[in-house]
Amino acid sequence: MTEHKNKIHIVYFTGTGGTGYAADTLTTAFKDKNYKVYCSELLQSKLPSINENETLVLMFPVYAADAPHVIYRWIASLTKVISQKAVVVSVSGGGEISPNTACRMKSVRRLIKKGYQVDNEYSLCMPSNFIMPTHDILAINLLKILPGKCEIIVNEVTGNIKRRKKVNFIDRIILLLCHGEKIGSKIAGRLMRVTDDCNGCGLCAIQCPKSNITMKDNRPEYHFSCELCLRCVYLCPKKAVKLRILKRFVLKEGFNINSYIKKIHEDTLISEEGIPDGFLWKGIVSYLQDINIL
């Protein structure tokens, strides 16, 4: 077995586990090629550092056609490097439809400003945790084809095959307009409502990736750095965490990535009637139908 000089460092943020699962799958794909891989979850309390012999693979869920705020905070904290290789991977519920195509733009630019050489960017799709759930069969198939998509990423990154994506003008404009939503998400924590069903278990506070929740008198208290990742909403065993505004963001049926993972070995062929119509699912359907779409 050959010993590779370059190491891979995957740094990811995840709200409800989809990006975490994708990061684990990509880790396995690099390891299968005999690469030494470090995989670090980005938490408010833990900002990983990148060594000079590491290729950085940055992964994040798409929020309002953009990266989570914590990603920019982390990039700002990085020390300057000289032409160190970096790869940016977005994970979305909708795929490369407009305006999602702009979602990696700012993180790529900021990494380049830090001296990174970003020759590769990818878009992975995972089940949607927001507004509209992904049809079950599509969701399970997204997980099934993930190892194949990751293998392509590994082959291209290690084979020095570049893949950069163009962002169209309209998507750039929409990204600017969406900025208001991001400011909204920063105060969203203050707008969380905890109902009387709360039993004070504190799971939300323990699990919040932004450390934005503390327990006071056995009740969760939200502060000012909410990413609106919805982790606390979906994991609450009593379903006691609600949004005061933007209520439609939350899936009525809840979201649990593990329930899809459990079904990964089931026979779930995509039939014509299983494919939903409409622009919203266009990106997902083409991603599923063509292994080379990333």
Ligand SMILES: Cc1cc2nc3c(=O)[nH]c(=O)nc-3n(C[C@H](O)[C@H](O)[C@H](O)COP(=O)(O)O)c2cc1C
């Ligand atoms: C606040 C919020 C905003 C989102 N915005 C988008 C979006 O603009 N486009 C999209 O395709 N998916 C969007 N999503 C869906 C997530 O990107 C998708 O479900 C992703 O897989 C979640 O990853 P996670 O489980 O690691 O948090 C959004 C989700 C949330 C919670």
